[in-house]
Amino acid sequence: MAEWQRVRGGGAEFELCALPVGTFENVVYAVRDPDTREGYVIDAGWEPDTIAEAVKDTQVKGILITHGHHDHHDELDALKARIKAPAGIGEGDRQMLKSPPEFTIADGQELRFGPVTMRAIHTPGHTPGSTCFLVGNLLFSGDTLFPGGPGNTKTSTGDFPTIVKSLRDKLFTLPDDTVVHPGHGTGTTIGQEKPHLDEWIARGW
Numbered sequence: 001m002a003e004w005q006r007v008r009g010g011g012a013e014f015e016l017c018a019l020p021v022g023t024f025e026n027v028v029y030a031v032r033d034p035d036t037r038e039g040y041v042i043d044a045g046w047e048p049d050t051i052a053e054a055v056k057d058t059q060v061k062g063i064l065i066t067h068g069h070h071d072h073h074d075e076l077d078a079l080k081a082r083i084k085a086p087a088g089i090g091e092g093d094r095q096m097l098k099s100p101p102e103f104t105i106a107d108g109q110e111l112r113f114g115p116v117t118m119r120a121i122h123t124p125g126h127t128p129g130s131t132c133f134l135v136g137n138l139l140f141s142g143d144t145l146f147p148g149g150p151g152n153t154k155t156s157t158g159d160f161p162t163i164v165k166s167l168r169d170k171l172f173t174l175p176d177d178t179v180v181h182p183g184h185g186t187g188t189t190i191g192q193e194k195p196h197l198d199e200w201i202a203r204g205w
Contacts, residue, residue, distance in 0.1 A: 002054030012136030022046030033114025066142025068096025090129025125163020
């Protein structure tokens with residue numbers, strides 16, 4: 001059974017549900033306002049039934065895809081059919097989806113649920129359209145930032161200098177107490193990761 005937890009931080013109060021799915025340690029997230037039950041789902045790689053069950057009493061305003069790699073959207077069409085919600089992705093990755101998205105997500109775009117505002121942050125490098133989502137002091141980083149380093153850029157969609165710029169200019173300007181929820185595995189904070197940027201640059205990861 002999905003567990004929702006009340007989150008307070010950065011001037012926001014909302015509920016969060018983290019759902020480990022699939023075999024690649026993917027984590028799908030859902031956020032919602034506890035009063036209106038409006039919210040969003042972040043990513044849709046695997047187990048649409050699990051995700052749909054978790055948000056069955058949530059008014060899902062949209063499914064937000066962090067980037068175009070298949071393990072983050074493979075079951076998107078199935079999930080859309082179950083929860084009747086539109087899907088969006090950063091413009092640079094829209095062609096990577098199996099079906100066209102209902103909307104694209106721009107840098108700085110505000111996504112409201114109840115009285116809470118979530119902000120999109122375009123962080124190219126892992127893919128051209130990679131997008132993180134900030135609500136309160138929580139950052140949903142997709143595959144842009146993990147404990148110990150950035151996401152893989154040794155792929156046809158990746159570029160290491162670009163992801164370094166995204167980290168330096170976009171994510172590491174956030175407060176140190178910003179809690180990072182990545183698209184795989186366990187979390188970290190901006191304060192824990194920021195001091196290591198020069199190390200990552202030196203190893204060229």
